[in-house]
Amino acid sequence: MDFTDYSGYELILSIGFLVLGFFFHAYITKTNAIAASKQSKAILTEAQKEADVIRREAKVQAKDAILRARENSERDLTAQRKDILDLEKRVVEREKTLSSKLDMLNTKEVQLTGRMTEISEHKEKLIGQQQELKKLIAEETSRIEDAAALSKEEARKTIMKRMEDELQAEANGLVRHVQKVAKEDAKKIAREIIATAIQRYAAETVCDLTTSSVSLESDDIKGRIIGKEGRNIKSFESETGVNVLIDETPEVVVLSSYDPIRREVARVALERLVEDGRIHPARIEETVAKVRQEIDETIRHAGETALFGLGLTGVAPELVHTLGKLKFRTSYKQNVLDHSIETAHIMALMATEMGLDAKIAKRIGIFHDIGKAIDHEAEGGHAVLGANLLRKYGEDRIVYNAVGSHHEDMERESVYAVLCDAADALTAARPGARMEATDLYIQRLEKIEEIANQYAGVKSSYAVQAGREIRIMVEPKKFNDHGTSLLAKNIAKQIGNEVKIPGTVRVTVIRETRCVEYAK
Secondary structure (H helix, E strand, C coil): CCHHHHHHHHHHHHHHHHHHHHHHHHHHHHHHHHHHHHHHHHHHHHHHHHHHHHHHHHHHHHHHHHHHHHHHHHHHHHHHHHHHHHHHHHHHHHHHHHHHHHHHHHHHHHHHHHHHHHHHHHHHHHHHHHHHHHHHHHHHHHHHHHHHCCCHHHHHHHHHHHHHHHHHHHHHHHHHHHHHHHHHHHHHHHHHHHHHHHHHCCCCCCCCCCCCEEECCCCHHHHHHHCHHHHHHHHHHHHHCCEEECCCCCCEEEEECCCHHHHHHHHHHHHHHHHHCCCCHHHHHHHHHHHHHHHHHHHHHHHHHHHHHHCCCCCCHHHHHHHHHHHHCEECCEEHHHHHHHHHHHHHHHHHHCCCCHHHHHHHHHHCCHHHHCCCCCCCCHHHHHHHHHHHCCCCHHHHHHHHCCCCCCCCCCHHHHHHHHHHHHHHHCCCCCCCCHHHHHHHHHHHHHHHHCCCCEEEEEEECCCCEEEEEECCCCCCHHHHHHHHHHHHHHHHHHCCCCCCCEEEEEECCCCCCCCC
C-alpha cells in the first residue's frame, strides 16, 4: 500500500469516526435532553407541590386573619352597641325625669289655676257681700229715716213685724231642711236595716208544688179502687171528704179538695191501700183513720219544730197544732209555714237593728199568717181570723194587733205591725218565692195600665219589669213639673188601693218636649 492509498483510508476512517462521533453526540445529546426533560418535569412537579402547600398555608393564614379581623370587628361592634344601649338608657331615664317634672309642673299649674279661680270667686263673693252690705246699710238708713217720723209705739210694731217675718222665713227654711235631712236619714237607715236583715238571713226560696195525684203501677188498679158498683170509691170519698177523679189519664188518679189536709190524708191513704192491695170499705175506713192520726201528729210536730227553731215557748197547744197545719197550706205555690218562719227571722233581725224586742218580733212573724190555717172554716180575712185566734188563746195585745193589722185590716198600734208588713212583703217578693197563673199576671198588668190611662193628658202607659214599674207618657202642654209630680202620686195611690201586688210598683211620669227645625 502506498502512502496515497493509506491517506485515503485514513480519510475514510476519519470520516467514519466523525459520523460515528456525530451520531454518538446526537445520542448523548438526546439522552441528556430526555434526562433533562424528566428532571425538569420532576422539578416542576415538586414546585407544584410546594406551590400547593404554600397556597394552602396562605389560605389558612388568610382565614385566620379573617377570623381575627371578624372577632375584632364584632368586639368593637359589641362595645359600640353597649355604649349605644347605655346612652339609650340614660336618654330614657332623662325622658322619665323630664316627664315627671312636666307632670309636676302641670299639677302645679292646675293647682295655681284652681287657686286663682278660688281667689277670683272669693273676690267676687267679697264684692257681692260688699254690695249687699251697702244695700243693707242703705235699707237700714232708709228705715231709720222712716222711723224718725214714727212714734215709739209705731216703731216698735214695725220692728217686731220685721223680726217676725225674718224669723218665720228662717223657721220655714229650717223646718224644710230638717224634714229633708230626716227623710234622707230615715231612708238610709231603713235600707241598712232591711239589707242587713236579708243578708244575715239567707234562707232558700221554697216553692212547694203540692199535687193531688197518685201514681199507679197499672190501670187495672183503677177498677179495684172503684169497686163493685162504685162501692170502694164512694166509701173512700165519704171517709176522706175528697173527690176522686178517675179519667183516661194512664196510671194516675187525681184527688180534689179545697182542704189541703184532707187531700194529704187521702193521698197517703190511697197510696197505702194500693200498696197493700186490699181495697174494700172496712180496710178503707181503718187506713184513713190511721193516716189521719199520723197526719195530725205530723202537724203537731211541724208546729213544735217551727217554734223550737225560733226559740219560742209558752204557746198554747191549740196554737201549735193550728200553726202546724200551715205545712200543708200554700199561697201562690209558696209554702205558708216556711214563709212564716222566714218572716219571723227577718222581723227579728230588723227589730234587733232598731233596738226592739226580737222575741216579740219572732212571735208576730211566725203567727202572722196563722189565720190561713182556718180561713176555710170561718168567714173573714186571714189577718183578722189570726188575730182573733191569738187573742182567744192568750197572746199579748201587741202580738195579735200586729198580726191583724199587717194587711191594714185593723188599726196599727205599734211599730211591730209595720215591721211585720215589711218582712211579709220581703219574703213574698223575693225572686222565685211565689208563682201565679199567667192570666192573673196579665190581668194585673192590664189593670195597672188602665188606671194610668184614665187620667186626662196621659198619652200612653207601659207596665214593665213584671208589673213592678209603670212608665207614663204625658202631653207636655197640659202638665208642668208640679202637675207631673201630683199625677204620679195620684196614680200610685190608686194602684195601691185597687191592685193586689206583691211588693211595690214604681210610677214614673215622663214629660218630654221635642223641638224640631230643618235647615235649608
